[in-house]
Amino acid sequence: MTARSTGRRIRPSGGYELFMWYFMRLSGLALVFLAVGHLFIMHILNNVETINYAFVASRWTAPRTGWIWRLWDASLISLAVIHGFNGLRQVLYEYLSAGGRIVAGTVTWALTAVFIGAGGYSILMFQPDEGFIKEHPLKIERTTEISSASAPPASQPISVAR
Amino acid sequence: MPQTPRAPHAYQSGTLARIVDGLRYGGGIGQWSWLAHRLSGLGILFFLIVHITDTFFVVFAPDWYDHTVAIYGGVWFDGHYYWPLRWAFRVAELGLIASVVFHAINGVGVILYDLWPKGSLYRKPILWTVQVAFWGIMLVTTPIVLYPLRKAPDQPAASRPAPPPAGVASVVPGR
Amino acid sequence: MLSQAELIDPQARTLTVRIKRYNPEVDEKPHWEEYKVEADGHDRVLDVIQKVKWEQDDTLSLRRSCAHGVCGSDAMRINGSNGLACKILVKNLRSDTLTLEPILGLPVLKDLIVDMKPFFDHYKSVMPFLVNDEQPPTAERLQSPAERARFDESTKCILCACCTTACPPFWGDRKYVGPAAIVNAHRFIFDSRDRGAAERLEILNDAEGVWRCRTVFNCTSACPRDIKVTQTISEVKRLLMTGNIDLDTAPSVVIGN
Numbered sequence: 001m002t003a004r005s006t007g008r009r010i011r012p013s014g015g016y017e018l019f020m021w022y023f024m025r026l027s028g029l030a031l032v033f034l035a036v037g038h039l040f041i042m043h044i045l046n047n048v049e050t051i052n053y054a055f056v057a058s059r060w061t062a063p064r065t066g067w068i069w070r071l072w073d074a075s076l077i078s079l080a081v082i083h084g085f086n087g088l089r090q091v092l093y094e095y096l097s098a099g100g101r102i103v104a105g106t107v108t109w110a111l112t113a114v115f116i117g118a119g120g121y122s123i124l125m126f127q128p129d130e131g132f133i134k135e136h137p138l139k140i141e142r143t144t145e146i147s148s149a150s151a152p153p154a155s156q157p158i159s160v161a162r
Numbered sequence: 163m164p165q166t167p168r169a170p171h172a173y174q175s176g177t178l179a180r181i182v183d184g185l186r187y188g189g190g191i192g193q194w195s196w197l198a199h200r201l202s203g204l205g206i207l208f209f210l211i212v213h214i215t216d217t218f219f220v221v222f223a224p225d226w227y228d229h230t231v232a233i234y235g236g237v238w239f240d241g242h243y244y245w246p247l248r249w250a251f252r253v254a255e256l257g258l259i260a261s262v263v264f265h266a267i268n269g270v271g272v273i274l275y276d277l278w279p280k281g282s283l284y285r286k287p288i289l290w291t292v293q294v295a296f297w298g299i300m301l302v303t304t305p306i307v308l309y310p311l312r313k314a315p316d317q318p319a320a321s322r323p324a325p326p327p328a329g330v331a332s333v334v335p336g337r
Numbered sequence: 338m339l340s341q342a343e344l345i346d347p348q349a350r351t352l353t354v355r356i357k358r359y360n361p362e363v364d365e366k367p368h369w370e371e372y373k374v375e376a377d378g379h380d381r382v383l384d385v386i387q388k389v390k391w392e393q394d395d396t397l398s399l400r401r402s403c404a405h406g407v408c409g410s411d412a413m414r415i416n417g418s419n420g421l422a423c424k425i426l427v428k429n430l431r432s433d434t435l436t437l438e439p440i441l442g443l444p445v446l447k448d449l450i451v452d453m454k455p456f457f458d459h460y461k462s463v464m465p466f467l468v469n470d471e472q473p474p475t476a477e478r479l480q481s482p483a484e485r486a487r488f489d490e491s492t493k494c495i496l497c498a499c500c501t502t503a504c505p506p507f508w509g510d511r512k513y514v515g516p517a518a519i520v521n522a523h524r525f526i527f528d529s530r531d532r533g534a535a536e537r538l539e540i541l542n543d544a545e546g547v548w549r550c551r552t553v554f555n556c557t558s559a560c561p562r563d564i565k566v567t568q569t570i571s572e573v574k575r576l577l578m579t580g581n582i583d584l585d586t587a588p589s590v591v592i593g594n
Contacts, residue, residue: 010535010580017548018577025273032266039262043255044306049235049248049315053224056217077214084207091200093544094509095177101544119214122221132224170361172444172452180508183441187503188418189555196505196553275552275571282568285554 020086027079034076050139057128058138070123077119085112191289199268202261209258235315249311256307263299267292348378348428354389356397357438359445367445370394378428382415385435386422386449398448406561409497413449414438419499419559440502442511456498459514463522463540468533484529491524491569493562500556500566506549513549514541516556516566523569527582538577547574 042048046055059069085108092104175183187193219227229239234255236248271288274281281288352374359367372389383404390397401411404423411422416436443451469478494517501507501515522541526534541547547570556566576582 010538010576010582015542017544017546018542021548021574022578025277028269028273032270035262036266039259043259044303047310048231048255049310051231051234052228053220056220056227080206080210081214084203084210087203088207091204094506094549095181115211115214118218122214122218126221129224136224136228168362170447172361172446173359173364173366174444175366175441177509180442184505184508186417187414187441187505187555188416189503189505189553189558192554192558193505196551272552275567276574279571279575282552282554282557282571283565285557285567 024083024086027083031076031079031083034072035080038072038076052136052139053129054133054136054138057126057133060123060126061128070126074120074123077123078116081112081115081119085109085115191293192285195268195271195289195292198264199272202265205261206258206265243315245314248315252308252311256304259303259307260296260300263303264292264296267295267299350376350378350427350433352376352385352427352430353434354385355434355436356386356389356448358397358448359439360396361447367439376427378426380427381423382425382427382430382435382437383411383422385427386437398450400450407495409495409499409561412440412497412499412502412561414440414502419503421497421499421561424561440498442502442504442508443498451498451502453498455511456501456515456517457496459501459518460496460521462514463518463537464533465518465521465525467525467528467531468536469530470532478530480529487529488524488527490564491520491527493564494520494524495562496521497561499559499561500564503555503559505553505555506551510545510549512545514546516550516570519547519550519570519573520564520566523573526573526576534582538573541573542577547577550574 042051060066060073062069089104089108092108093101096104185197189196216227216230219230233239233247234251236243236245236251238244238247271292274288275285354372354374355369356372357367358364358370372393374385374388374393376385376388381404383401386397386399390399399411399413399422401423402408404411406421406424409421412419413422414437415422415425416430416432416434419440422437437449439445439449439451443453443455446452496517498517500520501517504513504516507513507515519541522537525531526537550567550570552567552571554567557564557568560566
């Protein structure tokens with residue numbers, strides 16, 4: 001809707017709390033698709049009991065779709081960690097006095113960096129351990145796009161929506 | 163209780179007491195939604211920390227990863243299957259899904275209140291839509307998540323510490 | 338016109354009135370006391386309290402002035418929710434138990450009386466007065482009906498503190514300026530004659546300003562003047578984002594409320 005203007009304008013304020021407030025809403029919108037989609041794939045389409053190392057490897061190293069899942073998971077982790085720890089910071093701010101807030105702000109941002117680092121590292125730096133996959137293959141029976149090591153020999157894997 | 167008058171002083175309840183007192187406030191479904199949004203958010207954050215940590219194992223210790231996720235299916239580190247473990251994790255999984263679904267739907271409502279100029283005038287319809295959508299989704303999801311519990315897992319003993327010989331699929335035939 | 342039957346009220350009932358009492362000279366913390374009161378359906382909750390005070394226990398303390406929902410003195414927590422005792426009729430009470438407490442989050446001075454100083458300090462912090470250093474015109478500062486309507490909603494505030502003490506973030510963080518202060522800032526920010534908007538927004542653009550609001554809407558449902566409090570807070574939030582003091586008046590009908 002267009003706003004009928006009074007002609008009066010003031011400079012948009014900016015600032016830390018405004019930025020984080022806006023970030024929470026935008027990242028929230030993105031996370032509705034990323035997080036709910038991730039849950040739907042992992043808990044509804046798949047059974048979590050069948051997830052093992054080979055499954056993760058097949059997902060992230062699939063020849064054509066692997067990068068999509070890595071990108072998906074990396075953005076999910078970054079946005080969710082910032083969103084989550086900022087939410088925690090907001091809750092703590094509500095119940096803490098000035099000194100406690102400095103501690104809470106520092107700790108939550110430090111943890112944000114640690115967990116984005118750990119998550120991003122595992123997603124982007126992942127190299128499949130072919131020997132381990134041979135020993136402990138996929139637990140799921142249905143055909144999926146499997147990296148060459150764990151695929152049945154000489155059969156070209158068929159891509160199935162995962 | 164002393165009956166001698168003393169210098170009067172005002173009564174100030176502590177933060178915790180105010181929060182507990184606030185739970186009795188008649189804010190109705192809107193206030194409960196706020197509380198559920200907050201608690202589900204904190205719960206999801208806790209799970210996220212655990213989940214990032216366990217996924218971190220894939221880069222340096224694949225067997226740790228398999229041991230850890232096997233717990234989910236009820237297989238403890240000793241390689242034995244314990245059904246209460248599996249049931250507990252299934253129920254927790256359902257809790258996680260419920261938290262994410264509620265946080266997502268209610269979060270969209272909050273975005274509407276804040277960013278859509280007329281959003282906060284449509285508070286009641288938004289609140290009820292959130293409720294209907296949440297319970298509708300959970301009604302469909304709950305049976306799907308709990309369905310595998312109807313029987314014991316296919317390969318309870320297939321996990322460590324005795325790995326099957328290479329090449330032998332751990333999937334029990336006749337599943 | 339009320340008929341004779343209505344005057345002899347068929348809705349008369351015996352109320353069990355539970356009041357949270359606190360005597361600052363004796364008590365360590367508040368305690369509950371119970372009274373039985375014969376009340377008429379058309380009595381206000383305030384009448385019930387006064388019956389207790391005048392007929393049963395004259396040590397009961399409460400604040401009240403106009404008794405007609407204008408001065409905002411008798412804000413209290415009635416059956417769990419904030420409201421003015423003089424605006425709620427006995428016939429509208431759901432049960433025969435009437436629970437009365439002081440509003441939550443401000444220091445209790447005695448019984449139902451709270452110390453309003455923190456509340457008014459927050460109110461003062463947003464500069465609730467017209468700021469305009471321009472050369473005044475010879476007549477009054479003119480304003481179009483649309484410009485006046487823009488902030489009509491927030492002029493209705495009587496500073497009873499029902500909204501601020503109904504706000505869960507305020508219970509946790511009493512440095513939060515609270516909905517009432519934001520409503521009163523809104524009243525001047527959106528006034529076309531005012532020039533202090535930037536300064537007020539600077540105060541509200543803070544962890545203790547509008548960003549503490551979690552859109553719980555307890556304030557909106559508590560307001561005895563039916564101000565759409567959360568809507569006015571949202572308008573200030575959006576103004577902070579866009580910097581545009583627009584003329585769109587808040588629609589007068591709350592949908593589904």
